[in-house]
Amino acid sequence: MKALVYTEPKTLHYRQEPVPVLPDGECLVRVEAVGICGSDMHAWLGHDERRPAPLILGHEAAGVVVEGPGVGRRVTVNPLATCGACRACVSGRNNLCPERQILSMAPRQGAFAEFIAIPADNLIEMPDGFSFEKACMAEPLACGWHGVRLGARALDLPLGQARCLVIGGGAIGLGAALALKAQGATDVTISEANPRRVPALSSAGDFTIAAPDAIAEEAPGLYDLVIDGVGFGATRATASRAARPGGVIVHIGLGDAAAGLDIRRMTLQEISFIGAYTYTPQDFRDTAAAIFDGRLGLLDWAESRSLADGASAFSDILDGRASAPKLILKP
Numbered sequence: 110m111k112a113l114v115y116t117e118p119k120t121l122h123y124r125q126e127p128v129p130v131l132p133d134g135e136c137l138v139r140v141e142a143v144g145i146c147g148s149d150m151h152a153w154l155g156h157d158e159r160r161p162a163p164l165i166l167g168h169e170a171a172g173v174v175v176e177g178p179g180v181g182r183r184v185t186v187n188p189l190a191t192c193g194a195c196r197a198c199v200s201g202r203n204n205l206c207p208e209r210q211i212l213s214m215a216p217r218q219g220a221f222a223e224f225i226a227i228p229a230d231n232l233i234e235m236p237d238g239f240s241f242e243k244a245c246m247a248e249p250l251a252c253g254w255h256g257v258r259l260g261a262r263a264l265d266l267p268l269g270q271a272r273c274l275v276i277g278g279g280a281i282g283l284g285a286a287l288a289l290k291a292q293g294a295t296d297v298t299i300s301e302a303n304p305r306r307v308p309a310l311s312s313a314g315d316f317t318i319a320a321p322d323a324i325a326e327e328a329p330g331l332y333d334l335v336i337d338g339v340g341f342g343a344t345r346a347t348a349s350r351a352a353r354p355g356g357v358i359v360h361i362g363l364g365d366a367a368a369g370l371d372i373r374r375m376t377l378q379e380i381s382f383i384g385a386y387t388y389t390p391q392d393f394r395d396t397a398a399a400i401f402d403g404r405l406g407l408l409d410w411a412e413s414r415s416l417a418d419g420a421s422a423f424s425d426i427l428d429g430r431a432s433a434p435k436l437i438l439k440p
C-alpha cells in the first residue's frame with residue numbers, strides 16, 4: 110500500500126509499505142480521509158520520543174471496512190485501543206488505561222496510509238452519504254467534547270450561564286468552542302493569534318474572536334470556564350489570570366510542560382485545574398453523534414489535500430501558510 114512515512118525530523122516519504130497484519134477481532138479499514146493533528150506535527154519535528162522514526166503518523170481517520178467484522182461499513186475511527194479490563198477501562202475511563210495504544214505510536218502504524226488495522230469495537234458507523242472528511246474530525250472534536258464535559262462537571266453554575274474562554278483556534282480549541290455550544294454554553298470567546306484563521310473561526314459558529322493581546326488587557330477573573338487548547342507557559346499564564354475566583358481551567362493542549370500556572374492565585378481563589386487527555390469511548394460516540402446530526406455545525410472549515418502531497422501540507426502548517434484550522438489528507 111502507499112503510505113506517508115516519517116523517516117527523520119521534517120522528512121516524509123510517500124512510498125510503498127506492507128499492508129498491516131490483521132490480529133483477531135480487528136478490522137482492516139481503507140482510509141478515505143485522515144486529519145493532520147498537532148501531535149503529528151510535533152512528531153514530525155522530532156519532538157516526540159514516543160514516536161521515533163521510521164513511522165507512519167496519523168490517527169484521525171475515517172474509511173471503509175474491507176476485511177474483518179462488518180465488511181463494507183463506512184466508519185469513523187476511535188484510534189485509542191485499550192485493554193477493556195483494567196480499573197480505568199471498567200470505569201469507562203479507557204483513555205487512562207495503562208495498556209492504551211494509539212494509531213501512529215508503536216506497535217500501531219498510523220493512518221497516513223491506504224489501510225489501517227484497528228479493533229472492531231473502535232469503529233463507529235457513519236450515516237449513508239455522510240462525508241469522510243467531516244467524519245474523520247470526530248477524533249479532534251472528541252478531545253474538546255471531553256474537556257468541556259469535565260469542565261462543566263466542575264463548574265458551580267450551568268454551562269448556559271457561564272462565560273467561557275477558549276485559548277487557541279486550532280482544531281482542538283475550535284472543537285472545544287463548538288462542543289461548548291453543543292453542550293449548552295451561550296457565551297464563548299476564542300483567543301487566536303493568527304489573523305488568517307479568524308474568518309474560518311467566525312464562520313464556524315457564533316463566537317467572539319479576540320487577539321491574545323486583547324485578552325491580556327482585560328481585567329483579571331472575567332471567565333467562569335477557561336479551556337487552554339494550546340498548552341504553553343504563556344497560555345497557561347493567560348488561563349490563570351482569566352479564570353474568576355471559583356472558576357475552572359481545563360488544559361487540553363500539550364505544547365510544553367513548563368511554567369505558566371499561577372498556583373498561588375489558583376489556591377487563594379479556589380480555581381480548579383483539570384487535565385484532559387483524549388476522550389472516553391462514550392465521549393467519542395457522543396461527539397460522532399453530534400457531528401452526524403449537525404450539532405457541531407457544518408464543519409466546512411477543514412481543507413483537503415492528497416496524501417501524496419502530505420509533505421508540503423506539513424511544511425505549510427509549520428510556516429503558518431495554512432489558514433484552515435484543520436488539514437485533511439486523502440489517500
Ligand SMILES: [Zn+2]
Pocket residue numbers: 146147148168169248249
Ligand atoms: Zn489528534
Ligand SMILES: [Zn+2]
Pocket residue numbers: 191192193194195196197198203206207208209
Ligand atoms: Zn485498560
